[in-house]
Amino acid sequence: MSDNTLHFSLNLSQWQAHQFDVQLSIPAHSASSLTLSLPSWIPGSYMVRDFAKNIVSLSAKKTAANTLTPEAFTQSSVSIEKLDKQTWSIQTDGEACIINYTIYANDLSIRSAFINHEYAFINGTSAFLHIEEFENSQHQLEITVDDNIPSNWNGHTSMETRAPCSLDSKIDADANARAWYFGAKNYDEFIDHPIYVGVADTCEFEVDNVNFTLLFSGNNNIDYARIAKDLTPICQHHLSLFGTPYPVKDYLFMTLLADNGFGGLEHKYSTALLYPRFELPLIGDGEEKTDGYVTFLSLCSHEFFHTWHVKRIKPNVMVKPDLSKESYTNQLWIYEGFTSFYDDVTLARVGTIPAQKYLDIVAQNISRLLQNAGRFKQSAAESSFDAWTKFYKQDASATNNIVSYYTKGGIIALGLDLLLREQSGDKVCLDDVMRVLWQQYGKDESGTPDNVIQTLCKAHFDIDVSDYLNSVVYHTDDVELEALVQRIGIALRTRAKVSSEDKGGLSLKAPMKRQLGATLKPAPLGLTVAQVFEGLAAMHAGILLNDNIIAINGHVVSQGKLQRILDTTLESTAEVSLIRDGQLLNVTLPVMEARKDMAFFEINDADVFNHWLGVK
The missing domain is CATH 1.10.390.10 (Neutral Protease Domain 2)
Known part of the structure; x- marks a missing residue:
């Protein structure tokens, strides 16, 4: 182990308490004090999660001889001052020391840390303290388990495997503990390898x-x-x-x-x-x-x-983001949106799914937008910028007030591909844009400016896409796909829903005649309102989120019965009985024709469409 290497030892024996212990060994150094912190968010997931809240305890002690051997550690504690919710200052006087801390890990997601009887999953942002003065030093990791952990547990990560270092850091662990060793050249690399042990x-x-x-x-x-x-x-x-x-x-x-x-x-x-x-x-x-x-x-x-597209091609503000606070960018529609286009079209290109299945998936994405009144209020660029508070912290009103940079970004990418082909006589497509992005910004991870797509298209292909991007990215216009898709042998249509579960796509079922305009879920009696859509009957009637609808026109409802009564009502209104906050209320529901907000595609020329897909 080099003189400035940080050594982390991770022990998983406290799985019954959803806890793991970390031991951080710091060599002698020139600074009189060190600044420790834990990130507040993880790259790729744009929400402040305050990982430091899961630190149960933290302590520090010095060595007697500025060496990191087990015999050298004393009970001499190190002064620790907490500076904010995720940052500590420790007074080391330049001496080697060790930090011991415990993490509570009970978040079953891919963004944090979790441990149970079967496995431990750990993101570095949730577990490994950042030391500002050692940021660019080598980081070594030792994972240990003892007899409290089943013998069939194994360690897995994409981090480079390392030989055991010269330091026996298992100071308080069983001498017979099993161990795995990994390492990274700096802190940023160290936290970019999720770890699975189990x-x-x-x-x-x-x-x-x-x-x-x-x-x-x-x-x-x-x-x-x-x-x-x-x-x-x-x-x-x-x-x-x-x-x-x-x-x-x-x-x-x-x-x-x-x-x-x-x-x-x-x-x-x-x-x-x-x-x-x-x-x-x-x-x-x-x-x-x-x-x-x-x-x-x-x-x-x-x-x-x-x-390629996010981990290496990335917005300029994400080249070296500050993980202690939000890093704002208008560009997530490029990164998550373009990727959302490629994730599905790839399956069709390689024959994993048939052409019509792919079109049904695209139609479902368009249907989500058509139902989403928020697309008229928030642009894709604004959605990207506000991801920290609006997209990642959605409530039941989100569909009426925001737009997804994933969903609209994917439709923008499809429209851009079709526009490039149209303007170039089929000589340029989105694939060419992706390759230039990789060559110009990805290989050296230099970071893209906000106007990268329009600038790149003009400079490399002499195609001006600024009007298109201005309308669909920086303003709230819909992508006009109807005309664009005709030249690739397909037609875009709309219809009403065929059922409450309908997500869009081609369907042979009869559409609903009337539309409540709310998402419902079963309740012990009747149906609970989970969403109310702007401009439709439920909102006009004053039906609110969490209302419990129990009857329509005097009949106790289920999902199917409510829809049948609506479809067969001859009157212009219906009486809805509901419970709100313990009160029984009756409201008048306008009976409205079902809106045609479900998209579907028809293939008019399979050869032309397969040529666009690249399928022979």
Whole structure:
């Protein structure tokens, strides 16, 4: 271990309390005091999460001889001053010292830390203190488990494996403890490798000399060979799109399986995913791809695309972000939006899903926008900037007041691709833009300015897209897809919902005649209002969030009965009985025709459309 290496030892033996212990060994140094902090947010997830709130205890002590050997430590405590919610100053007088702290880890997500009987999952931003004076030093990690942990637990991370360092840092641990050793060249790299220690199934596959590992928590009856087979062409597509040399030689798909839950978070050499275990194909299933499995493949596609687009091509403010506070950018529509376009279109390009299935997925995204009154109030650029408070802290009113930079950004990307093809006579497409972004901004991670897309398109392809981007990105205009998609052999249509569960896409079912304009969920008696959509009947009637609708026109309701009564009512109004805050109320509901806010596509020329997809 070099003189300025920081050594972290992670012990997982307190899993019953959802806690793990960290021991940070700091060598002798020139500063009289050190500044310690824990990030307040994790890159890729734009919300302040205050990870330091999970530090249960923190203490420090010096060594007797400025060496980091077990015998050298004394009980001489170090003065610690807490400066704010996540920052400490320790008075070391330049002497070697050790920091001991305990983390509470009970957040089953891919953004924080979690530990139970089966595994521990840890993001570095949740666990590893940043020392300002050692930021660019080597960081070494030792993970230890003892007899309290089952023998079938193993350690996994995309971090570089290291040999045990000369320091035996297991000062308070069992001498027979099992251990794994990893390391990184600086703090930023150190916290960009999520860690999994526990029971896991793994499967490996190779694409163009890049080694991929699939890791799934627990032992399962999942058909991993099938998943590897289906992911192979998807990974190949992304590798081929950006070209050699590839930024990775090894890549880890790390999936936490749960009964429910969904999420993905990108890292430079791995991704952490959360997914329902029974949505994945089991050994013995047929070859049919369920919607849940298609969504999983799309999620993997999305996160692997981020290997280039977010982790290396990135907004200028994210090149070296301050993890103690928000870093604002207007550009998330480029990064999450473009990636949302590529995650699904890739599945169609490589034949994982048929063309119509892809179009149904796009139609569902358009339908979400059409139902979203917030798209008239917030632009995609504003959605990006306000991600910290509006997108990541949504409530039931969000659909009426904000727009998703993921959803609208993906539609913007589709429109941009079609516009570039139209303006260039099919010589330029969005793929070309992505390659220039990679060459000009990604390889050296220099960071993109806000106007990068319009500037790049003009400079490299002599195509002016500024009017288009000004209207759909910086203002609240819809992307005019109807005209753009005609030239690729498809037609965009709209219809009314066929049921309350309808998400959009091609359907042969009869549409609803009338529309309540609220999302409902079953209650012990009647239905509870989960969302009220602006401009529709429920809002006009004064029906509010969390109201419990119990009857319509004197009939106790279920979801199906309410819709049938609405569809067959001959009057212009209906009487709705509801309970609000313990009070029984009757409101008059205007009976309104169902709005045509469900999008679907029809393929008019399959050859032309397949040519656009790149399918032969």
